[in-house]
Amino acid sequence: MIGVYGGTFDPIHYGHLRPALEIYQRLALTQIRFIPARNPPHRGIPSASAEQRMAMLRLAIEGQPGFVADDRELRRPGPSYMVDTLRSLREDFPDQPLALILGLDAFLGLPGWNRWEQLPDLAHLIVSRRPGCRSRWPEPLEPFVRSRMVGEPRELNTGPEGRLLFLDTVQLEISATAIRTQIAEGDDPRFLLPDTVLDYIRREGLYGIV
Ligand code: ATP
Numbered sequence: 767m768i769g770v771y772g773g774t775f776d777p778i779h780y781g782h783l784r785p786a787l788e789i790y791q792r793l794a795l796t797q798i799r800f801i802p803a804r805n806p807p808h809r810g811i812p813s814a815s816a817e818q819r820m821a822m823l824r825l826a827i828e829g830q831p832g833f834v835a836d837d838r839e840l841r842r843p844g845p846s847y848m849v850d851t852l853r854s855l856r857e858d859f860p861d862q863p864l865a866l867i868l869g870l871d872a873f874l875g876l877p878g879w880n881r882w883e884q885l886p887d888l889a890h891l892i893v894s895r896r897p898g899c900r901s902r903w904p905e906p907l908e909p910f911v912r913s914r915m916v917g918e919p920r921e922l923n924t925g926p927e928g929r930l931l932f933l934d935t936v937q938l939e940i941s942a943t944a945i946r947t948q949i950a951e952g953d954d955p956r957f958l959l960p961d962t963v964l965d966y967i968r969r970e971g972l973y974g975i976v
């Protein structure tokens with residue numbers, strides 16, 4: 767099974783990387799494809815360019831077996847809809863199930879995603895629980911969770927897609943927003959993200975570094 771981890775990654779940090787590694791190991795995934803959004807539909811324009819976010823991603827995952835930087839959303843014009851991304855992955859990997867990995871906050875926002883009901887036709891959903899997030903389901907998610915949730919990773923094998931699994935991963939209270947703010951205010955965000963990524967941010971003068 768291939769993990770699919772989408773995000774803005776502006777910049778990528780340990781709050782992304784560590785839960786991803788835990789999911790990679792617990793589900794024995796063949797790989798996790800990190801896919802930066804070119805044009806995230808739900809938020810403002812990222813501070814770093816697509817190329818810079820991709821470069822930071824490559825630096826962050828360098829040397830980690832199974833972690834792959836995938837630039838398909840950056841090459842696709844228009845908004846980056848996950849449903850289109852999963853379809854294109856299905857074409858590239860017709861014989862391997864896909865597992866879409868989401869933080870709990872992203873899962874709670876799922877009903878706002880373009881054609882979100884189609885996502886389970888294309889992939890399993892793996893939700894890593896993130897600190898500080900509620901877990902009462904807004905209305906459209908309630909029946910979704912009830913009908914699709916499985917309790918154990920092995921139950922994902924009962925079908926090629928469409929199951930929903932919550933996995934508790936390490937809780938790291940890190941966000942890209944906080945990192946950008948710290949940098950803009952002249953604070954050092956070291957140890958929240960890989961040193962190689964921070965060096966790149968400094969070299970490129972990203973996020974208003976002083
Ligand atoms: P921003 O602060 O700019 O909104 P972010 O740090 O939340 O960024 P994104 O790139 O927007 O990161 O998130 C991509 C995915 O990573 C989402 O599914 C999100 O839920 C998850 N994620 C982000 N931070 C964490 C964290 N600290 N722990 C677990 N999952 C996280």
